[in-house]
Amino acid sequence: MTITSKGQASSEAGGPGSGPGRYSPAEIEKKWQVKWEEDGIYATADHVDGKENFFALVMFPYPSGDLHMGHWFQYAGADSHARFKRMQGYNVMHPQGFDSFGLPAENAAIENGADPREWTYKNITNFRRQFREMGAGYDWDRELVTSDPEYYKWNQYFFLQFYKNGLAYREHGLANWCPKDQTTLANEQVKDGRCERCGTIVEKRALPQWYFAITKYAEELLDFDQLDWPEQITTMQRNWIGRSTGTTIGFDVSEFAPSEKIDTFTTRIDTVYGTTFIVLAPEHPLVEKLTQPAQKAAVDEYVEKTGRQTEIERTSTEREKTGVETGAYCINPLNGERVPVLVGDYVLATYGTGAVMGVPAHDQRDFVFAKKYGLEIRVVVASPNWDGGELQEAWLPAGTQVNSGEFDGLSSTEGMGAIAEKIEASGWGERTVTYHLRDWLISRQRFWGTPIPIIYCDDCGTVPVPEQDLPVLLPEKVKFEADGRSPLTRDPDFLNTTCPDCGKAARRETDTLDTFVCSAWYHLRFASPRPGEDPFDNEQVRAWSPVTSYIGGREHAVMHLLYSRFFNKALRDLGFVEFDEPYAKLMNQGMLIKDHKKISKRSNPLNPDPIVEQHGADTLRCYLMFLGPWDQGGDWSDSGINGIKRWLGRVWDVAGRDFSGLGESGDAEAERSLERVSHATTQRVITDMEAFKFNTSIAALMEFTTALIHAHDAGKISVRSWRAGVERLLLHTAPLAPHIAEELWERTGHTGSIHLEMNPEFDEALTATETITLAVQVNGKVRDQVEVPADVNQDDAVAAAKASSKVARHLEGMIEVKLIYVPGRLVNIVVRPQV
């Protein structure tokens, strides 16, 4: 092997980085992007002897116009980590695809007359180009595009499996409706009462909609034992699922509605004797039956008015609580009391039973409500210093049962159990568990999505499309009209069909599936990209499951990540997969900002393309990784990128240096010193890369680069050490800056791709120095530093410390009271003045 250093700048000739061998990203980056593709170096086999599989998945993008800087931040980090793991000897599968169904395509169609399909596929082409320019090491053989019929066919297939097994159902009910996007939304897609996507205030609409029965898995979804996930995300899921235990108890209303009772749910059954009224949600089915003629007008008006309110107005905690009497009364089974039934909009139809027992003394909302409407406030759980007088606010903590019949005198904690037991024994109700989690609404009244494979027949009702007829294809060349309605609803070719059961004319479902269905199982398809007649090949899925490392934003905590977990468990129960969880380890990257503000196309733009052109992809990648701790995000500044560019320029210089001046064997001390920093660097880089701490990893490489330059300048090391040092530097740089590392790997005489090499090894023993610097403190203040042998004993260390004149000055006239010796760190002499 010969080493060519011709044509490259040496430090003597015109200075590093100058001359004909100057680092020129534009040339080398293109070259390697083409070569890598030709050689297929990122293609992954399902099994490689002696290597463990590592599925490095990063959340795939929605192909909007361009890859923006946030994408770069995410994908460059994910790619660097995947490359690092590959160099650690894993068989790494790092795929990429496109989550290409969704509203922006349709909006572009409505606004500019673009065809959603053309618009989407044009964007995908652009994204592929940009990923290539980034130097991302994807296995493109596994690419998937969710809007391809060969992919969405399986969304339909799984929908049918779910339907046949009671996990998909259609129900007429109140759904979140975004008036701008003209579609319903799942609960998870409503943030602060607004559409998660466009920010429009969401309304409630009564519609028949399709749901996935995610609540059947609520309990299992609370189990995170198998997951190595950030606590933040599991906490968010736990809160979203919102398990609460309590008691459902029925209040008899047969006086006003024969054989009816009002079921209420409470977590505080210990306060049931304090119930002085019952409040029904305005949408509660009993409202109409119970309302008395005298109150009908008022109740109707109230219910109607509430219906007109947006979710935001409705749920604002600042708003005054309102209500109206129905004129009906019900009976508290525990004390036989007759209490009024009201309608109040602070009670939500969608939670618990849609009715609450009003206990104003022990619930702040009920308290405010009772004050306003002059309802009785009766204490049943007394605080230790309650004087029997009126309350200023609800008493929420535990206390002693009073006014509670046979339970008086018990602590409310005991009361809770005893009362629940009596209720169950008497058949008045039962202990129950409720969840905040609702079933996943999957219907979307949009065109650009997976058609729901259902046919409505006048005679046979709801009929699933037979599996052999899949996929139900989205029509081509559709017309969008200004009313925003999906073209599917007026496309006769799509709409009209025949019933698979009876053969009569029938109509297709025109709703499409929520795009989160696509992403709920895409990882399985990456594992098994060409399975033929099945959604995926079990053998291949087994080889790659669960996903070893999953990277993505925190914003998906209760959407995609929850849906995926549900989907996996449903697939498991239907026999498609054998494991419980889709993603074993989760890592969230932070958010990239600029000038302390969110980056936005309009107000705070930051386009990667010109930066790639000016500085190169490697520089941009490294700079993004260097900005700060990746899991916490980064604050972009235009000037900072020069630092990375200079560093890569120095790496270029180092690798190209003429080493003909170095000898066969070097000076022992210089050799040892370079060896030490080499091993220490590898240790730091491996530890930091493992933990996604790209910033400190790069800092270590910068220091190592400088150390190499100094070693070369001093000229005391051997050729062998120099070349080993350069090799080590390139190997560590490779995951972060793949092009320059590859180019220099070739230029330093290596054959084969650096990206298929292994990380250098390190020996911790070799990272140690022969002498160490001890800090010497007097009363905790550093007064001097002393150089001692690394294996110094305490006595010698203390003696060396006291020998320092700077230290001695502070000991004068003092009595030593204590001595702290931390080996390898410091000596602290604690003194006090002589009396």
Place this chain on the structure above:
RNA sequence: GCCGGGGUGGCGGAAUGGCAGACGCGGCGGACUUAAAAUCCGCUUCCCGUAAAGGGAGUGUGGGUUCGAAUCCCACCCUCGGUACCA
């Protein structure tokens, strides 16, 4: 309101009980150059001190634990996310 992250030089950040400010940006000074750019070298937390020596202060605020605290504990402030009438 509740839950979570964060608050460190002019700036991005390092350091998770042991020398605060690694690494980088910016700034200042120097070398190279006819000059500039590029590159290289040095300095760069603040205050007192002409300077050096030396000293003092210092990690959002106030308290505490400890020989020693950015780091642990308590109370609070600010900020960024998430979530919110969940009975």
